[in-house]
Each structure stands twice: as C-alpha cells, then as structure tokens.
Amino acid sequence: MSEKSDLIVQGTSEPAEIVPTPLSLVPHLREVAILLDIDGTLLDLAPTPREVWVPPGLMETLNALLQRTSGALAMVSGRSLNDIDLIFAPAIFPAVGGHGAEMRLAGGSEADAIGAPPLDKELKRRLAAIAKLSPGILLEDKGYSLALHYRLAPQAEKAIYEEVSRIRAELPGAPIEVLPGKSVCEIKQAGFTKASGVRELMRRAPFAGRKPFFIGDDVTDETVFAIMPDFAGLSFSVGRRARGVDGHFDTPDDVRAFLSQLATGGTTSSPVG
The missing domain is CATH 3.40.50.1000 (HAD superfamily/HAD-like)
Incomplete structure (x- = not known):
C-alpha cells in the first residue's frame, strides 16, 4: 500500500x-x-x-x-x-x-x-399531537427521541417550538432536551x-x-x-x-x-x- x-x-x-x-x-x-x-x-x-x-x-x-x-x-x-x-x-x-x-x-x-431509556409513552403522545398543528408536519418516532419535521410546512416552525415549550413548562421534571435542526424539532431524553x-x-x-x-x-x-x-x-x-x-x-x-x-x-x- x-x-x-x-x-x-x-x-x-x-x-x-x-x-x-x-x-x-x-x-x-x-x-x-x-x-x-x-x-x-x-x-x-x-x-x-x-x-x-x-x-x-x-x-x-x-x-x-x-x-x-x-x-x-x-x-x-x-x-x-x-x-x-x-x-x-x-x-x-x-x-x-x-x-x-x-x-x-x-x-x-x-x-x-x-444506557439511554426510550421516551415516556405519555410524553411522546403529547408531543406527537403537535403534528396536527398544520398539514405538512411529519412525525418521526425514533424510540429514543421524537422528531417533528416541518420542511413541507415552514410556516409552522414558531408554533411547533411554542407548543414544545408549553409542554415542557407543564412537565418541569421531565428529563428531556430539545434539539433544533434543519427544518426539524427533535425531543429526546437528556443524558x-x-x-x-x-x-x-x-x-x-x-x-x-x-x-x-x-x-x-x-x-x-x-x-x-x-x-x-x-x-x-x-x-x-x-x-x-x-x-x-x-x-x-x-x-x-x-x-x-x-x-x-x-x-x-x-x-x-x-x-x-
């Protein structure tokens, strides 16, 4: 070589x-x-x-x-x-x-x-409901995280993050992190x-x-x-x-x-x- x-x-x-x-x-x-x-x-x-x-x-x-x-x-x-x-x-x-x-x-x-637990089922259910905010928001369940893709609905970006913030405020003890990406908002377990x-x-x-x-x-x-x-x-x-x-x-x-x-x-x- x-x-x-x-x-x-x-x-x-x-x-x-x-x-x-x-x-x-x-x-x-x-x-x-x-x-x-x-x-x-x-x-x-x-x-x-x-x-x-x-x-x-x-x-x-x-x-x-x-x-x-x-x-x-x-x-x-x-x-x-x-x-x-x-x-x-x-x-x-x-x-x-x-x-x-x-x-x-x-x-x-x-x-x-x-050592990574999957997202809590109830939390995942609440986050998944955000996809109903607008046609074009695509939900992706990765087990350890949940992603909301809005490439087909760019106008929904602000509403998605506001709703995620509201859910986090209601569940302050939930060990989750929000990962902003390219036309995607992803929520995963912390750690x-x-x-x-x-x-x-x-x-x-x-x-x-x-x-x-x-x-x-x-x-x-x-x-x-x-x-x-x-x-x-x-x-x-x-x-x-x-x-x-x-x-x-x-x-x-x-x-x-x-x-x-x-x-x-x-x-x-x-x-x-």
Missing part, C-alpha cells in the same frame, strides 16, 4: 477556495477512524426523511474505506440503527444511532444500548448525545487508539466537533463553518467526492479552511 494512498487531507488556510494538497495531518488510514453524519453530510437532504437516497458509487466508496481502515468507519446519526440499515441496505455499517442512544461496532455485531456515543465508540476496537475524522453538518454535530481535540482528531462541517472545526465542505456532494478520492488513493481537494 503506497504512502500516497494512505494519506488524509489537511485543511487549507485559504478561506475562499479548495486547493489540491498532499494529505499530511494524519499520515495513514490505518491510524484513522472515519466518522460520518448522514443527513445533510453524506446524503443530500430530502423533503421527508424517507426520501433520502444513496447516490451511485457511494456504497463502493464506503465499503472501500471500511476495508482500508480495518473496520474503523462508522455512521454517527440521530437516526436509529434500524433506519440507518434501511437506507444503506443490504450493507450494514458500524454506527452510533439515536443521537448516542445506541451503538454497533461492526456490521455483523449486536447493537448495544448505551446522552452524539458526543457521548462517540466517546464510547472510541473506547472499543477497532476504533480505540485511532485518530477520529468526523464530518457533520447540523447543530447536533457540534457536540462531536467539540471533543475531537480529546482524541487528537479532526472535524469538518458541511455547508457552514461551525465553531472549532478544522475546515468545511460546501455540500454533501463535495463530501462524497472527497471520500471517493480518499478511498481510491488519488489526489484530492481539501475542505475549505
């Missing part, structure tokens, strides 16, 4: 362009753990969660990276592991799902719950995050001892951006320059192109610094 094929990209210091560069921050893929958010990062956003699709060539890229990292590639998503598997079927990837509520270390291994899930993942083989390389796009990914220095890792945002990241990509298509180049060992372009 050549030096050229084993390198990872370094963010450029130039803010306005993408510059081809030798990869130098982490010299070998065998030292790296590749961690990827899905929606808005690896895959383009869609009007509804069920409409996302895997572009041609991406599965080949992911499988190649999984092999070249000896299994140290994982999805890190708010989606459940079951939902992740449906998207990438028939492939099954290592993953942190449910915003850190569950984890799977390898494609053929059993999923581990990471776990994508970052807590990644910390647990990085304690287990084949991820332990490697330097993580995380790419994410949304507010919920910021907890992972924040812990990358703890592992001498790198973080990159998509669509915006998030605080504390090493660089960013403009679109998911740029992320896919970068990963494809990384998988084949070719010269690639760095994220914008």
Whole structure:
C-alpha cells in the first residue's frame, strides 16, 4: 500500500477556495477512524426523511474505506440503527444511532444500548399531537427521541417550538432536551448525545487508539466537533463553518467526492479552511 494512498487531507488556510494538497495531518488510514453524519453530510437532504437516497458509487466508496481502515468507519446519526440499515441496505455499517442512544461496532455485531431509556409513552403522545398543528408536519418516532419535521410546512416552525415549550413548562421534571435542526424539532431524553456515543465508540476496537475524522453538518454535530481535540482528531462541517472545526465542505456532494478520492488513493481537494 503506497504512502500516497494512505494519506488524509489537511485543511487549507485559504478561506475562499479548495486547493489540491498532499494529505499530511494524519499520515495513514490505518491510524484513522472515519466518522460520518448522514443527513445533510453524506446524503443530500430530502423533503421527508424517507426520501433520502444513496447516490451511485457511494456504497463502493464506503465499503472501500471500511476495508482500508480495518473496520474503523462508522455512521454517527440521530437516526436509529434500524433506519440507518434501511437506507444503506443490504450493507450494514458500524454506527452510533439515536443521537448516542445506541451503538454497533461492526456490521455483523449486536447493537448495544448505551444506557439511554426510550421516551415516556405519555410524553411522546403529547408531543406527537403537535403534528396536527398544520398539514405538512411529519412525525418521526425514533424510540429514543421524537422528531417533528416541518420542511413541507415552514410556516409552522414558531408554533411547533411554542407548543414544545408549553409542554415542557407543564412537565418541569421531565428529563428531556430539545434539539433544533434543519427544518426539524427533535425531543429526546437528556443524558446522552452524539458526543457521548462517540466517546464510547472510541473506547472499543477497532476504533480505540485511532485518530477520529468526523464530518457533520447540523447543530447536533457540534457536540462531536467539540471533543475531537480529546482524541487528537479532526472535524469538518458541511455547508457552514461551525465553531472549532478544522475546515468545511460546501455540500454533501463535495463530501462524497472527497471520500471517493480518499478511498481510491488519488489526489484530492481539501475542505475549505
């Protein structure tokens, strides 16, 4: 395996362009753990969660990276592991799902719950009723969380958050957190995050001892951006320059192109610094 094929990209210091560069921050893929958010990062956003699709060539890229990292590639998503598997079927990837509520270390291994209880049924029922505020609000029950998607009803955003706030005020003892996202309001149990899930993942083989390389796009990914220095890792945002990241990509298509180049060992372009 050549030096050229084993390198990872370094963010450029130039803010306005993408510059081809030798990869130098982490010299070998065998030292790296590749961690990827899905929606808005690896895959383009869609009007509804069920409409996302895997572009041609991406599965080949992911499988190649999984092999070249000896299994140290994982999805890190708010989606459940079951939902992740449906998207990438028939492939099954290592993953942190449910915003850190569950984890799977390898494609053929059993999923581990990471001490996260599901949402209370009565609370979930009350939150689910918010979907009736307007046509176009889509309800997604993830077990550990409940998401209200309003991409098809953007005018309902304010009413959704006001109703969630009212329910929280009536139940001040409920251990829940509200996660604002891209046209989605998600409510989950407190006490776990994508970052807590990644910390647990990085304690287990084949991820332990490697330097993580995380790419994410949304507010919920910021907890992972924040812990990358703890592992001498790198973080990159998509669509915006998030605080504390090493660089960013403009679109998911740029992320896919970068990963494809990384998988084949070719010269690639760095994220914008």
